[in-house]
Amino acid sequence: MLNDAVLLNDWHVVAYAPDVPEGKPVSVRLLEEDLVLWRAGGQVHAWRDLCVHRGTRLSLGRIEGDTLVCPYHGWTYNTEGRCVRIPAHPGQTPPEKARTMVYQAREKYGWIWVSPGNPTHDIPAFPEWDDASFRKVHCGPYTFKASGPRAIENFLDVTHFPFVHAGYLGDPQFPEVNDYEAEITPEGVIARDITVWQPDPDGSGQGAQVTYTYQVLRPLTAYFVKSSAGPRFAMYFTVTPVAQDTSIAWTYVALDYGDQTEAEIRDFENLITWQDVPIVESQRPELLPLDLQAELHLRSDRTAIAYRRWLRQIGLTFGTA
Numbered sequence: 411m412l413n414d415a416v417l418l419n420d421w422h423v424v425a426y427a428p429d430v431p432e433g434k435p436v437s438v439r440l441l442e443e444d445l446v447l448w449r450a451g452g453q454v455h456a457w458r459d460l461c462v463h464r465g466t467r468l469s470l471g472r473i474e475g476d477t478l479v480c481p482y483h484g485w486t487y488n489t490e491g492r493c494v495r496i497p498a499h500p501g502q503t504p505p506e507k508a509r510t511m512v513y514q515a516r517e518k519y520g521w522i523w524v525s526p527g528n529p530t531h532d533i534p535a536f537p538e539w540d541d542a543s544f545r546k547v548h549c550g551p552y553t554f555k556a557s558g559p560r561a562i563e564n565f566l567d568v569t570h571f572p573f574v575h576a577g578y579l580g581d582p583q584f585p586e587v588n589d590y591e592a593e594i595t596p597e598g599v600i601a602r603d604i605t606v607w608q609p610d611p612d613g614s615g616q617g618a619q620v621t622y623t624y625q626v627l628r629p630l631t632a633y634f635v636k637s638s639a640g641p642r643f644a645m646y647f648t649v650t651p652v653a654q655d656t657s658i659a660w661t662y663v664a665l666d667y668g669d670q671t672e673a674e675i676r677d678f679e680n681l682i683t684w685q686d687v688p689i690v691e692s693q694r695p696e697l698l699p700l701d702l703q704a705e706l707h708l709r710s711d712r713t714a715i716a717y718r719r720w721l722r723q724i725g726l727t728f729g730t731a
């Protein structure tokens with residue numbers, strides 16, 4: 411597993427909860443390690459996807475009651491990851507060492523979150539989740555062949571809207587961005603009052619002048635809410651660090667207006683994100699430079715500058731240079 415203390419001691423989305431049903435183990439990848447997810451009595455478990463006998467993938471095995479059975483020689487593991495049965499030696503108590511590496515797993519916002527270490531922070535808050543006036547639409551996942559911090563920085567960037575998302579989130583005739591401040595706090599970054607004209611801010615086709623508030627909640631989780639005199643459109647965006655150069659973005663849109671169907675909202679987000687993906691995948695260096703002498707920064711890049719500074723302050727090494 412990639413050895414970045416900040417990310418090891420953080421929570422990461424590894425799956426959409428409905429994709430991890432009862433009765434079927436699922437294989438996912440986090441920080442260059444394969445994990446098996448499985449459920450027993452509703453509770454989800456996340457382990458290293460490896461049987462300690464001969465290194466077989468446990469995700470190829472089967473769930474029996476509240477045990478997971480290796481497909482190769484039937485070693486049977488309980489929910490604590492302890493081997494409790496070795497079929498070739500039914501009378502023998504399995505050795506103490508016969509146990510898998512168990513990680514913390516939680517289900518929140520309809521996702522499975524895993525922490526490989528001892529999380530220093532709770533799962534970042536999604537303010538609209540419990541607010542019934544907001545509809546929540548799950549979008550993605552989107553795979554980027556790019557580093558997690560590059561994907562997050564793209565999410566925070568407004569000056570690309572008129573170019574990458576022309577006709578939707580921006581208009582090349584109006585590329586200017588107002589002055590705004592981005593504040594670094596111990597908990598992340600917040601940038602307020604970024605106002606842009608959007609020909610189609612949400613897929614409804616109704617143009618609006620919108621004002622953004624962006625927040626970096628954790629190194630690989632960010633959020634914005636944009637509003638135009640009333641209606642609010644929020645987005646929660648979190649990235650699985652699969653490897654230094656591979657990221658999976660998971661997102662919810664939350665909105666308190668409109669009559670678009672979920673499918674329409676999802677189609678719009680798919681369109682926008684697939685416009686971003688080739689741009690982010692093309693960026694070199696692949697790893698986000700935290701030295702502000704690298705690359706060029708303008709006033710309009712304040713959110714990105716603050717993000718890079720904050721990552722340096724907290725000591726993130728993964729996906730950065």
Ligand code: FES
Nearest residue numbers: 461463464480483
């Ligand atoms: S490899 Fe798993 S039981 Fe032998």
Ligand SMILES: [Fe+2]
Nearest residue numbers: 564574575686
């Ligand atoms: Fe974009």
